[in-house]
């Protein structure tokens with residue numbers, strides 16, 4: 001049986017940040033020591049202080065928040081009351097059988113859902129110049145044929161179905177996607193060197209622009225030649241190019257043989273043969 005090293009169990013004192021043997025005697029000895037006692041007392045004091053501070057801060061924050069909330073609530077109530085006062089309210093006028101808004105001096109007919117008012121000459125209107133909050137159904141109303149707390153549009157005796165009140169209310173906005181229409185080049189399907197010369201790709205550099213006539217500048221000669229060949233081949237309506245002559249066929253065969261020789265030699269050089 002081979003011997004092997006085994007460490008003693010050790011105990012870590014988290015207060016003094018030190019190790020000691022994990023035996024009852026060693027632990028007791030350490031915990032009774034003056035250093036450990038002093039550090040323990042300091043730690044307890046710090047913890048108490050910290051928790052005290054936290055409690056104080058929490059209480060302070062809560063007080064501040066409740067103060068802010070109270071102020072906001074008060075402001076909200078004030079604003080609401082002001083808005084209500086500005087909107088006015090509709091009361092049923094038994095003499096003319098219309099609702100009347102004293103604040104804005106407009107009448108409302110629940111049967112037709114038209115408004116009557118305006119200065120200097122009052123007129124009938126479906127979309128009176130009233131704030132949205134003052135319209136009938138939005139602002140509160142009292143008495144009359146329309147029950148309290150309803151908009152009136154649904155209840156009002158089956159009159160006009162289109163309501164001016166609805167038109168003047170804020171309408172939900174509709175998102176319209178804008179599509180940029182790039183004109184399609186007549187040769188776009190051909191691709192390659194005949195790619196579209198307008199649009200995002202190629203067009204800016206003039207890529208694929210065919211040179212017409214003019215043998216002047218020499219830079220484009222080869223390109224033009226190729227294009228001409230292409231045009232010739234395409235011009236015959238997809239027929240095969242002219243048959244190669246015997247001389248040309250022989251040259252091609254020789255070229256192919258040479259290519260194969262080179263390939264063989266290369267393979268041999270790499271040890272493949």
Ligand SMILES: [Zn+2]
Nearest residue numbers: 013015016036
């Ligand atoms: Zn300790």
